[in-house]
Amino acid sequence: MVLLLAFVPQVNGMSKDEIVKLLMEQIVGMGLKVGLVTLDAGFYTVEVLKFISQFKFVIGVPVGDVKIYEEFDGEYTTNSKRYKKEEQVKFRLLVYGKEIVKKRKKTVVYFARATNLDLPKREVLKLYNKVRSPIETSYRNIKAFLPFTSSTKFIFRELIFVLAMIFYSLYTVFKNVMTREEFRLLLILCFLDDLSDLKDFIFNLEETLINTIDLFLWR
Structure with missing residues (x-):
């Protein structure tokens, strides 16, 4: 079960x-307590590696960055041009190949992971997939709870996504006893009185959430 506990609005320059x-x-x-941090390859930077090194972690690594196209399990040091040699980060690098069929031809594609776990390579890769796969699936499922809006306000659209996250998290708690459609009906019944005056409901909801997120952004 995946519960969404935190979010950060990504703004330019962050x-x-x-x-x-x-x-x-x-x-x-x-x-x-944070037991394990898993991140996809989009977060592979020296700064992120330095920060998450205080936790147990597994993070995706772009193979093109490490330029290792074979099975590998060993120590690796970043080579970012933005940092001096003594400022680079060392970690355990795992590289593995996966055979795929492309244009009716079999080819091997390589993937890489950075970690500080002292576990067999196979177990680390299995653990990463076990954690990341439900997260990717949950993000797709969240879209099922996104209401339509034509608003161009960034904060309001952010709010709509937050609401979808909350509803999805609640659904994950109750999904063993009801279907997604039954859960949607339950939400409608819960808000039925407010929805009787839809215009005022949406206006008040927008105003409240915009103020809430605005305060959050000023933290």
């Missing part, structure tokens, strides 16, 4: 390590 730090601050602020 670095990837800032996003990760803000998310972790929210999680730790809830009194939760």
Whole structure:
């Protein structure tokens, strides 16, 4: 079961390590203990690696960055031109190949993972897939709870997504006892009185959520 506990509105100029730090601050602020951090290859930067090294982690690595196109399990040091040699990050690099059929021809595509786990290579890769796959699936499922809006306000559209996240998280709790359509009906019944005056309901909801997210952005 995947529960969505934190979110960060991504604005222009925000670095990837800032996003990760803000998310972790929210999680730790809830009194939760971080057992494992998994990130996709889009977050592979020296700054992110330095930050998540305080936790157990597995992060996707673009194979083109490490330029290793064979099975590999060993120590690797980043070679970012933005940092001096002593500022680079060392980690355990895992590279594995997967055979795919492309244009009726079999070819091997390589994938890489960075980690600090002291586990067999196969177990690390299996753990990463076990954690990441439900997350990717949950993001697609969240869209089923997104209401249509023609609003061009960034904060309001962000709010709509937050609501969808909340509804999806609630659904994951109840999905063993009801279908998604039954859960949607339950939501409608819960808001039925407010929806009797739809115009005022939407206006008040928009105003409240915009103020809430606006305060969050000023943290």
